[in-house]
Amino acid sequence: MTDQSASSLVTGPAVGPDEPVPATSGGKNRKPRGLWGDAWLDLRRRPLFLAASLIILALLFIAAFPSVFTSADPAFQDLSKVRQTPSADAWFGYDNLGRDIFARAVYGTRASIAVGLLATLLTVVLGGAVGIIAGYFGGWVDNLLSRFSEIFLGLPFVLGAIVILTTFNAEVAIPSSTRIIAQVVLTIAVLSWPISMRIMRSAAISAKQQDYVKAARALGASAPRIIMRHMLPNCLAPVLVYSTIALGGFIGAEATLSFLGIGLRDPVVSWGVMIAESRNYIQAAPHLLFFPAGFLVVTVLAFVMLGDAVRDALDPKQK
Secondary structure (H helix, E strand, O other): OOHHHHHHHHHOOOOOOOOOOOOOEOOEOOOOOOHHHHHHHHHOOOHHHHHHHHHHHHHHHHHHOHHHOOOOOOOOOOHHHOOOOOOOOOOOOEOOOOOEHHHHHHHHHHHHHHHHHHHHHHHHHHHHHHHHHHHHHOHHHHHHHHHHHHHHHOOOHHHHHHHHHHHHHOOOOOOOHHHHHHHHHHHHHHHHHHHHHHHHHHHHHHHHOOHHHHHHHHOOOOHHHHHHHHHHHHHHHHHHHHHHHHHHHHHHHHHHHHHOOOOOOOOOOOHHHHHHHOHHHOOOOOHHHHHHHHHHHHHHHHHHHHHHHHHHHHOHHHO
16 A cells, blocks of 8 residues: 555545535535524523523523412511521511511512513614614714714713603602613613714714625615615624623612602512612621622623623634
């Protein structure tokens, strides 16, 4: 056996430049993946993504079915148990009104996550719609929408929230839970949409220069069709990354507003409301603050970790 034939047995037959690459498994050519397929394959290999996803799924399950985890009424008051420390009867102890802190933390998951999800959805939809229109049309439309967004971008978040929420709250002395949550969601979205607008606008300006958009325009496609069918799917990646990180930030923003007394409040139960109620008893009964703050920190951290993993997976420079 010659050296050349022996080499061919080890390395396999050579493939010419014009010949198809042989299949690696099953005798079939592997189907090429797109951006989202590559991103999903990459995410499944990241422990950070898996850990964050498990935490978020557990929180969503708690928010959807709180009665599975506790049978106690979060609003039931027993003044004989005021500020009692954790025990077998109440794992997290009791608050300043004798209410079960564990039950309130479990039921508070629903309001806190609902505010974050709804505020993120409204922010991304509003900002994304304005941003893709501004980026596609450009010119005076872009200038007008950009200047309009800068009005909201220049408002300090806390100051703007104080003005908006105190104005809304002055109308009704005892508002319903739905009204309270809607006010906080709208306030966060109104003050935050310019950020997603700028992200979408930058992506739209870049996508507008691509050949597939120019070809669609040359074939006579209308502006709405070009925006919805061609540009939007290719502009979602940076907005998706922003939304995952912003969701955790909005949950923290709700807690901040509730701590200041202008966000969620009774009869709504949320982690921010529990933290606000514990501020006068931090030294005497630190468990009133520790447990809702722990839920809040873990939730915000999970969404930030998820956003970091999604950003790295969708970043072409990481490939």
